[in-house]
Amino acid sequence: MPVYTVHAPATSNWDLRTTDRFTFVRDGFHVWAALFGVVWLAWNRLWLALIGWIVLMIVVDVAMIRFGLGPAAVFLVDGLLALLLGFEASTLKRWNLSRRNWRQLDIVVADDEEAAERRFFDRWTAKRRAPGNDQSSVDRGAPPPTRDVPGQAFSRPLPPSRDEIIGLFPEPGASR
Template sequence: MPVYTVHAPSPAGADLRATDKFVFVRDGFHFWAMILGPFWLLWNRLWLALIGWVVFVAAFNAGLSSLGVGRGSIFFADLIVALLMGFEASSLRRWTLSRGKWRQLDVVVGDDEDTAERRFFERWSQKQHGIVNDQWAVDRGGPPPTRSVPGQPFSNPPPIPAGGIIGLFPEPGGSR
């Protein structure tokens, strides 16, 4: 099963407002990074890695040519460089994210990226306790909400109807 690392854009801490910006980076070999290295780097916006790759390949090929190495050997050496690119593509992506002040939140295992996202958000949402005014979250094991929380809709009792109280007791606090 593939392993994914989860990265958040904010170094101060991630909350529910930033979940659409989370990035899942699959660890392992990237076939398209090996076959189309510079295009894969462009597609993933890894600009410094692209510049480094171009400079390295140009210097590597020029160095091998100046040593008198044949074209077949240079092609074989370029295949090895492409293979290394395929293995290190996810590390380059994580390095670029860390340079951009992103932080790694978790490591998740899943069959595909959707499964990894589902597993991550199930675990991550259970750890989030400081969410302000979250009307959708219900803690079934916790005590009922109290009326002493300011700003919450359940803090104030409902208004008394204008025509009195409807029901079995005509007055509030009356006898039964």
């Protein structure tokens, strides 16, 4: 089943008016990006990636011709680069969204984009209706909690006991 990542513009309040701007990016191989790379990049408005792709193709082709490689080798390398673009197309889309300050909200597994939208919005609305909904605690960009903070339960782990062995034999020297 395809995997979709859900992205939203970085705003402090998400409500029903902003949900139409949510974007679902399918992870996996994009055939049209591999076959028509320049057109696909322009169609998806990936302008920096388009410029980089054109420069990369020109530099690689000119370098191979200067080194005296034949047209078959140039075609093979261009085909491999096209396959690379097909595999990394969704990564380029996500990079472009993150560059424009969009947040990744969720990851959804579904058969198609419509089913992914249904699954995501079912989960999203259930979370929004839940009592004690604290969206700041869901933020994955925060650093992990630190140790050695007085008053926190996890600040000092219990020292390991010398008499206990973790595993199949709870007592040292016990028979099998």
